[in-house]
Amino acid sequence: MGRGTKATTNEIRHPYVIELSVVSDGMDVELSRRIMQFHKSRDIQPQYGRRITTRRGKLYYRWCFSDLLIARSFAEEFGGAFCKPSIGSG
Numbered sequence: 100m101g102r103g104t105k106a107t108t109n110e111i112r113h114p115y116v117i118e119l120s121v122v123s124d125g126m127d128v129e130l131s132r133r134i135m136q137f138h139k140s141r142d143i144q145p146q147y148g149r150r151i152t153t154r155r156g157k158l159y160y161r162w163c164f165s166d167l168l169i170a171r172s173f174a175e176e177f178g179g180a181f182c183k184p185s186i187g188s189g
Contacts, residue, residue, distance in 0.1 A: 106149040106161070113146045113163035115170035117179040121158050130177075134162070137176060141169060 110116055121130075138145045148161025161182070164170035174180060 106147055109146040109163045110148045110161070113165045115164040115167050116148050116161050116182050117164070117170055117174045117177075118148075118151070118159045118161050118182040119177055119179040121160055125158070126160060134177065137173060143169065 119126075121127075135145065143164075146163040148163045151159040151161070153159075162173060162179075164173065170181070
């Protein structure tokens with residue numbers, strides 16, 4: 100299963116999708132470590148959604164959660180926002 104297919108499947112199976120805006124050259128190492136620690140401290144496996152690039156070159160990473168409270172906590176800690184999975188597009 101390819102990365103795009105797995106990411107789309109994650110967005111279907113884990114309906115609380117949080118989108119984070121990152122700099123155009125990708126996510127920095129410190130942020131990535133903090134996100135992995137967030138998942139580890141809650142004993143959950145990271146579920147990645149699709150990576151979105153807008154026409155203006157803005158880059159977004161998505162994380163998918165099955166639990167609304169954990170998704171809210173993630174959004175609060177990392178400044179992300181809930182978004183619709185947009186299944187079938189992208």
